[in-house]
Amino acid sequence: MTGDRPKKWVHWLPLAAWWYNTSFHSSIRTTPYKVVYGQPPPTPIPYKALSSSIEIVDKSLQHREATVKMLKEHLHNAQHRMKTQADKKRSEREFAVGDLVFVKLRPYKQTSLKSHCIYKLMPRFFGPFKVLQRVGAIAYKLELPERTRIHLVFHVSQLKKKTGSSSCAPYLPTTFTAQGHVILKPETVLDRCLVKRNNKPITQVLVKWYNAPSEESSWENLYDLQARFPNFSP
Template identity: 50%
Template sequence: MRRDVKKYVRECGVCQKSKEDLIHPRGLLQPLPVPQSIWSSISMDFIEGLPVSRKKDVIWVVVHRLIKYSHFIALAHPYSAKEVAQLFLENIFKLHGMPHDIICNRDRVFMSTFWREMFEKLGTTLKPSTAYHPQTDGQTERVNKCLETYLRCVTGEKPKEWGEWLHLAEWWYNTLYHTSIQTTPYQALYGQEPHVHVPYIAGESLVASVDRSLQQREAALAMLKFHLERAQNRMKQQADRLRTDCEFQVGDLVYLKLQPYRQHSVQRRISHKLSPKWFGPFKVISKVGSVAYKLQLPDGSRIYPIFHVSQLKKHVGEDICSNELPLIGPDGCISKELVKILDRRIGKRGGRAVTEVLVEWTNSFPEDSTWEALYQLQQQFPQFNP
């Protein structure tokens, strides 16, 4: 009986979708390959939510993966993929040429048809991260944190002046010593230390031959790759100590963990705190890379079907208790949709009488239906016919 009870609990569909996992995150660390030449591989991301400074409120961060050299470019909302591409030509291409590949997240600009078509024609491979796995572009996320810390320290009392310090922040970061490459990005790019105002002493100037300079340059690049590979191996060893190696086969049923529990609809009172943590199960269609899988999601899903293994959990048992996948908007937030109107009444809001309706929402229980103002629903859902 004890064995049967344990088996029944382990195979329970409600338990598998609602209980937390108490094991280490699935999937061993898979470091990205070390670039073979300078500015052949870059990563990029946006820092948003900044106060307006010099009519700009966004910072575009571009980082080279081999030497860690970075560029910080100010933008203003709203911006399009065409405008970002023009800034790329004006600030990156003119200095370093076209990279072989670009690592980025799934921002609307990087996923736009214009952006992908342009770089495809130029011979650059776009490598976007998998859904809900920002560690793919962890290097740029770390640079973002360093830049935000610098601007916070410098402009903490006057945050709207960050635009005046952005160029100094770029100089500060590129002349900062990196333990992973054992030098500064500036020296790694230009082959010399940044100019420092030190009194010149006669007799210190040395003229080296071109051949010797090129040999020193190649030796410096080889040393950079050695230090970077050593740092990656050390990081992988430390990270894998707290991770679990996990693999799925094509055809397996897995549960999917969704994290964007922010929603911007008029439904303000339903809490996702007690909603299931796992959705599915869904069938594994194929394996992408070493730690990502493509799932067979329901028709009409707006979620990218490739997920990191850390967002998946294998279904146990033969019984399947499936539920619909929530709608995810382009901003990564769960979108709520109307199912039907259950009742209506006359309520009082803001000192005046308004018509309220009892609304049943998608991906929620009937008892979670809420009373909403009819005029707000019509503004939020213009196609809604009460």
């Protein structure tokens, strides 16, 4: 927008700010101008060439109209580019009653150790579970185990249709944080060993987590484990 005149970009800021603040925002369902002042923004009257008898005023207003038009075009193109990039990661999904689907959940474990980056490789899908009902256009109600203490309705983006003989974790975790992450509680200690950290011996234990299969057991520092779970006796 200011490629030809890079030193003039500061003169365009007021018009850009005005256009942004008086445009409808889908996130707040209104314009920032109305949020601040409590009324719709005034609509500027388009200027027609030669409407003013003063030459310098006529040129100034014509330049303003051309600038506003160019700003709208560039901002529209920017929005289109962002939408195109976002749509590349989206896919149309639709399920029928009786279909088997996997549910996406993100396992979460409180830890301060940097060496446990493998947690992000833990399974995120559980199931399959049967679709009982379609709720609206983008949500589905699933048939979950009775012991599950979560809501039965999920957004379509959290579901994936079961195809072939593929399978994920057959169980569904029951403990969640306020953000909806699965909390993995220690169930038992499978093994223990001594390791050296900063020239000091530290006891580590191989923990079997309550909401995870045995193959996802992990080594934890015994002191940190007891600090996070004081009621757990290894």
